[in-house]
Amino acid sequence: MIDVQYEYRTGIGTDIHRLVPDRPLMLGGVRIPYELGLAGHSDADAVLHAVMDALLGAAGLGDIGTFFPDTDPQWQDADSAELTQRIREQLIKHRWEVVNADIIVHAEQPKLAPYKGQIRRSVAGLIDTDFANVNVKAKTEEGLNAVGQRLAIAVTAIVLLRRRVK
Secondary structure: OOOOOEEEEEEEEEEEEEEEOOOOEEEOOEEEOOOOEEOOOOOOOHHHHHHHHHHHHHHOOOOHHHHOOOOOHHHOOOOHHHHHHHHHHHHHHOOOEEEEEEEEEEOOOOOOHHHHHHHHHHHHHHHOOOHHHEEEEEEOOOOOHHHHOOOEEEEEEEEEEEEEOO
16 A cells, blocks of 8 residues: 555646747757747747746646736846746745656757757756656657748647645
């Protein structure tokens, strides 16, 4: 008989940002060398935005717009890694821990294979879980839609959280 019981919840997050000149490309807290970056109110890190929404959804705490509205000037050019740490503090407050995170980055360019390990390491540190609990996949859109036409990068993330039942 197992004497420790957990409550489990999953959450899904998505994000998409336009690619534009004169902005750094941040993905998962990692600066990726590329001639274009992502447009957004903050640093537009689509990986971390999708992960934050997945975490908040699983915990039943709303979405990143609830915590960091793009109408609030204090979040202009905000570092999404710092925002992710704030969301992690909310999870701790509500006794949630991350079991795993699976992330899909939809991008035609740049090729992300050389950076997937760095992104995994960064995300794992920010959400306080082991490297092995974070997976990053990169997919192209085969020339279809805004991503396929190299106009945007989109991300989908799913997380599993657990907390000990009282």
